[in-house]
Amino acid sequence: MESVTTPPITELRKTALNAVHRRLGAKMVNFGGWDMPVEYPASGGLVAEHRAVRSSVGVFDVSHMGDIRIRSGPTHGGALAAVQHVSMNDASKLAIGQAHYSAMLYPEGTFVDDVIVHRLGEDDYLLVINAGTREKDVNWVRENTKGFDCVVQDLSDAYTQLAIQGPCAQELLQKLTDANLAVIKNYWFTHGAVCGLKNTLIARTGYTGEDGFEIYVPSDAATSEMVWNKVMEAGAEFGIIPCGLGARNTLRLESKMALYGHEISDKINVWEAGLDRYCKMEKGDFIGHAALERAKVAGVTRALVGLEMVDRGIARDEYCCCNESGEVIGVVTSGSPSPTLCKNIALAYVPPTMTALGTPIYVQIRTQKCKAQVVATPFYKRPKKTVAPQAAANV
Secondary structure: OOEEEOOOOOOOEEOOHHHHHHHHOEEEEEEEEEEEEEOHHHHHHHHHHHHHHHOEEEEEOOOEEEEEEEEEEEOOOOOHHHHHOOOOOEEEEEEEEEEEEEEEEOOOOOEEEEEHHHHEEEEEEEEEEEOHHHHHHHHHHHHHHHOEEEEEEEEEOOOEEEEEEEHHHHHHHOEEEEHHHOOOOOOOOEEEEEEOOEEEEEEEEEEEEOEEEEEEOOOHHHHHHHHHHHHHHHHHHOEEEEEOOHHHHHHHHHHHOOOOOOOOOOOOOHHOOOHHOOOOOHHHOOOOOOHHHHHHHHOOOEEEEEEEEEEOOOOOOOOOEEEEOOOOEEEEEEEEEEEOOOOEEEEEEEEEHHOOOOEEEEEOOOEEEEEEEHHHHOOOOOOOOOOOOOHHHHH
């Protein structure tokens, strides 16, 4: 979901925790126009951060993400109608306190952005959007909901958003909140006191492929630093470390979670991206619906696959993919060493005829064509929680 599209602005934006990251010695980069930590060398860097999330817990500052609230106007139902119009999933199926993955599409059926839609109330929704597309997304929503009886609010600067991710995330966060986290299912949320801050949004969501929570607290520096410090203190017994956007990228890649500007963009449609399970054509008309109907009849000319390198070498973003004859047949969208699997992996668009598992694909790495093969995705699935024998006997 995260966007790395960097807008042409001269002064980088900063989250409320920017000073904290710098005190921790983070390596800072321009990420979508924001001054963000890519890794924390003092804690071991990207690989250590990645492995902490897979094995225990890590915390990310993701306050650069945007938030759009769409709530009812004088006529009840206007907010739902607006959300249904601008997004491809079926928001009418959401219960209050539930969230789902969706996307906003152009009329061509390609991506404005992917979003997480939360149903806050009877006719009240929160859309969490990407950092590098914030202004574009807000403007798109405002423009395309003008005909609906709803109120659109840009709340992007109202929150500091922390992602507490990993197998120990629940145990850690439970020490800081009065909400019963055990009853919150994946992609559900609640409100409760966190670090003494009442009515805090606590969502069981994330962008790592692990269990975890995202919390939304007031965005002033004092409050944000207080919460960050308390999370770090509560996580000390689990070996928590701060995590940057580098680890967030390798974690989401292993889990085959789309990245805007890479697996999805304004040039790629829903069917090509393989996100059809989130696109509810049967719900009725929405922006992009007609184009997607036509595209489905025409069939796709490319499909997204997982690659595992056979030869030495790393398939980096935008490297060309070739067939055995050396003809260019596709492109790598994301690629990296996998800290979990200890293999070099990638996602790539290739012709539908070359998507079968085991199909050889050759990646152009500098002057060499390095062999890879198509493998099943996601590359990593988190283990299912096991029930202790005594606990199972009591069920």
